[in-house]
Amino acid sequence: MDLTVIQKIAIWAIPVIFAITMHEVAHGWVASLFGDQTARLAGRLTINPVKHMDLMGTVVVPLVMLVIGGFIFGWAKPVPVDARNMRNPRYSMVIVALAGPVSNLLMALFWALVVKFGLILDNWFSTGLIYMGQAGMMINIVLCVLNCLPIPPLDGGQALAHLLPGRAGWYMYRIEPYGFLILVILILSGILSFVIEPVIYTLLRWLSMLFGLTQ
Numbered sequence: 001m002d003l004t005v006i007q008k009i010a011i012w013a014i015p016v017i018f019a020i021t022m023h024e025v026a027h028g029w030v031a032s033l034f035g036d037q038t039a040r041l042a043g044r045l046t047i048n049p050v051k052h053m054d055l056m057g058t059v060v061v062p063l064v065m066l067v068i069g070g071f072i073f074g075w076a077k078p079v080p081v082d083a084r085n086m087r088n089p090r091y092s093m094v095i096v097a098l099a100g101p102v103s104n105l106l107m108a109l110f111w112a113l114v115v116k117f118g119l120i121l122d123n124w125f126s127t128g129l130i131y132m133g134q135a136g137m138m139i140n141i142v143l144c145v146l147n148c149l150p151i152p153p154l155d156g157g158q159a160l161a162h163l164l165p166g167r168a169g170w171y172m173y174r175i176e177p178y179g180f181l182i183l184v185i186l187i188l189s190g191i192l193s194f195v196i197e198p199v200i201y202t203l204l205r206w207l208s209m210l211f212g213l214t215q
């Protein structure tokens with residue numbers, strides 16, 4: 001069924017906003033477990049999307065991607081984290097960085113359950129649940145895979161920078177100011193899609209098989 005732009009926005013809005021929001025909350029929550037309460041003191045350990053929204057990353061970019069087609073992604077205001085408050089900063093920061101993609105993977109599981117519930121319900125309300133659940137699966141898998149790329153300031157790049165010894169990690173941090181530009185070049189060149197599409201659709205297929213969403 002072909003959907004209008006308004007219908008697409010209605011379906012994608014909640015999954016996109018909470019995928020981005022919970023991603024940031026996960027960073028702050030794990031940081032707090034390791035002794036850094038910066039995010040908590042800043043009022044960022046909340047699922048209230050308003051506290052995390054970035055106009056460009058949470059609204060404009062996802063909306064434009066939704067209208068023009070292709071993978072939908074976005075970002076929120078980064079949760080403040082201070083590694084100096086952690087007992088073992090180097091390895092704690094690796095886990096803090098990876099908490100974001102892991103949270104998206106867990107949310108993808110939740111949205112797969114929503115799709116399953118919609119299929120079982122099978123009434124006038126189920127179509128909306130199925131579409132929204134499918135959108136939630138897609139956006140969370142995309143964010144999970146995208147953020148695992150070893151490009152600072154993406155989570156994979158942050159984790160790699162803390163894992164690499166000495167000067168190698170320092171060089172990774174030197175890349176961070178150019179990370180967004182590198183990502184844009186990869187998107188426009190088609191290299192990004194070539195690299196992550198197989199992973200995204202493999203994870204979606206496994207998730208669908210796990211919950212019996214495929215025929």
